Amino acid sequence: MTNVLLVAHGKLATEMKNSAEMIFGELPNFYPIEFLKEDGFDSIKENALNILEQLEGGTLVVADLFGGTPFNACCGLAMEYPEKGIEVLSGMSLPLVLEVAAMQHAKAPQEIIDYLLSVCANMVKRFVIEEEEDEF
Known part of the structure; x- marks a missing residue:
């Protein structure tokens, strides 16, 4: 099973998980991480690392923006902890998250x-x- 971290600006990650659960039901191995105004690069890394330390197996990080702080922080973790099997993807959208939910077990x-x-x-x-084309 693939673990999934949803990482995004504001409350998007939490609401993305909530929306996906409306369709798939409970997604216990999806972990949202919010990036609020008072947060910084290090807080994202710390929050993600706290979750990653509790997980076994590979982890897919789905971030909202390529090059944004949540994406960059998770790329940093992937480089620092290659043994954790972290893959990072940007471009979070509900269709993308639903595809991940459909494949996470297999x-x-x-x-x-x-x-x-x-x-x-x-x-x-x-x-x-x-x-419509005019017919003459």
């Missing part, structure tokens, strides 16, 4: 990331109103 973190990268273009859709 796939390792790297397998989940490989799959997500192969289908990510399908997660963003544009609504287009087709104009």
Whole structure:
């Protein structure tokens, strides 16, 4: 089973887990980490490390923004603790989190990331109103 850390600005990580649980039911191995105004780089690392120390197996971190503080802090942990098998992904969205929830029991973190990268273009859709052609 893959452990999942959801790490994001504000309360997005907590609400993302809550939204995913509306669809999947309880997700006990999903751990939200909030990044609030009073927090900093070190507090994100500390909060994530406290969770990681209690977990066994690989962990997938889903962060909101590439290059943002939550993402960078978790990349730092992945580099400092390679033995923990931490994989970090940015671009958190509900479709992405739902895909992770669907695969968490059967796939390792790297397998989940490989799959997500192969289908990510399908997660963003544009609504287009087709104009009717005039018939003469």
